[in-house]
Amino acid sequence: MTTTTPPRVPAGAPGTTAPAPANPRARRAARRRRLTACGVLMTPFFALLVTVFLIPVGTAVRLSFYSDDQPGLGFGPERTVFVGLRSYAAVLTDPTFLGGLGTVALYCLVYIPLLVLGALALALLLDSGAVRLRAFAQLGLFLPHAVPGIIAALIWLYLYTPGISPVIELFAKADLTIDFLGIHTVIPSIVNIALWSNLGYNTVVFYAALQAVPREVIEASVVDGAGPVRTALQVKTPLVRASIVMVAIFTLIWALQLFTEPMLLSQSSPMISSRFSPSMYIYDAAFTRNNYSLAAAASVVLLVCTIALSYGVTRFTSRAGNAEEAR
Amino acid sequence: MSVTDSSLSRPGLLGRTTVNAVVAISVLYTLLPVLWLVLAASKGRDSLFGSDLLSLGDFSFLQNLGDLFAMDGGLYGRWYVNSLLYAVAGAAIGSLVSVACGYAFDKYRFRHKEKLFGLVLAAVMVPQTVLALPLYLMASGAGLVNTFWAVFVPVLFNPFGVYLGRVFSQGYVPDEVLEAARIDGAGELTTYVRVALRMLGPGLVTVFLFQLTAIWNNFFLPMVMLSDQDLYPVSLGLYQWNSSASVSPEYYPVVIMGSLLAVLPLILAFTLLQRFWRSGLTAGAVK
Numbered sequence: 001m002t003t004t005t006p007p008r009v010p011a012g013a014p015g016t017t018a019p020a021p022a023n024p025r026a027r028r029a030a031r032r033r034r035l036t037a038c039g040v041l042m043t044p045f046f047a048l049l050v051t052v053f054l055i056p057v058g059t060a061v062r063l064s065f066y067s068d069d070q071p072g073l074g075f076g077p078e079r080t081v082f083v084g085l086r087s088y089a090a091v092l093t094d095p096t097f098l099g100g101l102g103t104v105a106l107y108c109l110v111y112i113p114l115l116v117l118g119a120l121a122l123a124l125l126l127d128s129g130a131v132r133l134r135a136f137a138q139l140g141l142f143l144p145h146a147v148p149g150i151i152a153a154l155i156w157l158y159l160y161t162p163g164i165s166p167v168i169e170l171f172a173k174a175d176l177t178i179d180f181l182g183i184h185t186v187i188p189s190i191v192n193i194a195l196w197s198n199l200g201y202n203t204v205v206f207y208a209a210l211q212a213v214p215r216e217v218i219e220a221s222v223v224d225g226a227g228p229v230r231t232a233l234q235v236k237t238p239l240v241r242a243s244i245v246m247v248a249i250f251t252l253i254w255a256l257q258l259f260t261e262p263m264l265l266s267q268s269s270p271m272i273s274s275r276f277s278p279s280m281y282i283y284d285a286a287f288t289r290n291n292y293s294l295a296a297a298a299s300v301v302l303l304v305c306t307i308a309l310s311y312g313v314t315r316f317t318s319r320a321g322n323a324e325e326a327r
Numbered sequence: 328m329s330v331t332d333s334s335l336s337r338p339g340l341l342g343r344t345t346v347n348a349v350v351a352i353s354v355l356y357t358l359l360p361v362l363w364l365v366l367a368a369s370k371g372r373d374s375l376f377g378s379d380l381l382s383l384g385d386f387s388f389l390q391n392l393g394d395l396f397a398m399d400g401g402l403y404g405r406w407y408v409n410s411l412l413y414a415v416a417g418a419a420i421g422s423l424v425s426v427a428c429g430y431a432f433d434k435y436r437f438r439h440k441e442k443l444f445g446l447v448l449a450a451v452m453v454p455q456t457v458l459a460l461p462l463y464l465m466a467s468g469a470g471l472v473n474t475f476w477a478v479f480v481p482v483l484f485n486p487f488g489v490y491l492g493r494v495f496s497q498g499y500v501p502d503e504v505l506e507a508a509r510i511d512g513a514g515e516l517t518t519y520v521r522v523a524l525r526m527l528g529p530g531l532v533t534v535f536l537f538q539l540t541a542i543w544n545n546f547f548l549p550m551v552m553l554s555d556q557d558l559y560p561v562s563l564g565l566y567q568w569n570s571s572a573s574v575s576p577e578y579y580p581v582v583i584m585g586s587l588l589a590v591l592p593l594i595l596a597f598t599l600l601q602r603f604w605r606s607g608l609t610a611g612a613v614k
Contacts, residue, residue, distance in 0.1 A: 056458045141353060146590055
């Protein structure tokens with residue numbers, strides 16, 4: 001629409017639209033002024049986009065196809081040679097990387113439904129009008145959002161540590177011993193940290209979306225004889241679908257980057273190796289083993305997974321949404 | 328009976344009790360760990376391990392506070408100042424840059440605009456860990472590794488802020504206002520600074536808070552870029568102290584006290600600015 005030329009109007013002709021200058025030259029000048037302003041407003045952001053996003057992504061892709069090869073016997077200078085897909089083959093056949101992918105997949109499968117459904121349920125309860133002290137409840141739920149991820153992990157690490165934790169002490173009084181950082185409990189323990197950090201924030205997001213639902217819609221469903229549960233599930237929930245999709249996608253993108261919590265817990269648990277998740281694998285490959293091409297290939301694999309999954313969620317939910325609207 | 332009475336949709340007494348119980352348990356779940364942090368911060372090392380948390384016998388809050396700022400030659404104070412600098416300056420500049428760009432996306436027309444916007448949205452999806460190694464190599468090529476700038480420049484980039492900026496600009500700045508300013512002969516940029524930016528205020532605060540939280544939480548990038556302890560943010564510093572604590576337990580009380588203090592700025596920011604960010608929470612979900 002920007003390429004269409006404005007209709008030629010003779011200079012000073014009556015009946016031209018009021019805001020645009022009648023003179024074509026003046027109009028072109030106005031347009032140029034606007035484009036200049038637009039450029040000025042956009043340049044700082046796009047300068048950042050190029051330097052800290054486009055070039056790094058390009059660099060990661062390029063690095064993944066090259067490798068520093070040591071010439072024979074270790075003499076002579078190191079050369080960077082094109083190795084094609086060799087680094088990808090190395091990453092995708094590395095059991096530690098595949099194990100990391102599996103760990104994150106399991107983590108996502110447990111964490112994302114728990115978070116989205118939990119937050120939605122709490123928001124619907126808050127919105128039902130039956131909750132006392134609603135403002136206080138929201139504030140309390142929201143509080144962990146102000147706790148940085150690493151500190152949330154620290155708090156829970158202490159709550160998982162025998163000798164410090166009052167939780168373990170309570171269990172001990174009931175003659176239960178529980179090892180929160182054992183082989184089967186470590187992923188649930190990490191899920192719990194992430195859930196604790198994000199449950200309240202997303203509850204508030206959903207609650208705000210529910211508040212925007214027109215009251216007439218809810219009254220209509222009540223008049224139709226729907227009980228509070230049916231109103232919540234079949235009337236309110238579909239109306240906040242956009243928020244649910246947004247929360248699910250952002251949670252997914254963050255969950256795939258799983259790094260902070262396991263990195264901190266690995267200080268105390270032998271169950272978490274230095275390549276526990278793909279992000280930890282990348283960190284380990286790049287900064288412990290100094291194998292840049294391996295790290296870059298792993299990064300690109302993680303990137304492709306992220307984009308594919310986000311795209312899949314978007315398509316899936318929009319199709320589900322269309323099916324619903326078609327009914 | 329009037330149908331506008333919203334109590335019609337409310338659950339009965341039994342339902343109400345259940346609902347309140349569920350919400351109360353959830354609130355306890357979110358509050359108790361923070362309460363534990365507050366109580367644990369007031370304990371000396373020995374009673375911390377005794378885990379008799381509620382006894383007030385050993386109240387060493389002030390002593391822990393003193394220890395925290397004295398530990399390793401007052402490093403914690405430095406980390407705190409660093410974090411504030413990274414987060415407040417970074418979020419202030421970053422949100423202005425993003426909102427200006429989002430505003431331009433909303434108010435101006437040019438070729439391939441939607442494609443360019445698609446690129447911005449795609450940037451939201453890219454994991455930080457993917458960018459870290461190339462950023463490290465670039466910073467090392469430019470001699471910036473282990474400097475303030477290596478952390479500060481990448482955190483300014485906030486593509487989601489551009490998206491929010493565009494949404495807010497659509498909602499808060501009517502096109503008629505800009506037309507009126509143009510007729511008055513005001514320059515485009517003057518109009519932005521004097522008129523539009525003021526209307527975008529609540530949106531700007533929302534983007535600022537999002538970014539403040541993200542930078543204050545930032546852990547991966549400083550870990551990759553910084554080796555000089557004097558440049559660490561609080562998150563990385565506490566991580567390192569905690570790793571020392573398994574060998575030298577005198578670090579435990581200071582890590583706990585340090586964690587407590589690190590929570591305060593965001594609580595303060597959210598409380599002071601809550602009027603603004605609440606309106607911004609749902610803006611991301613516009614269809």
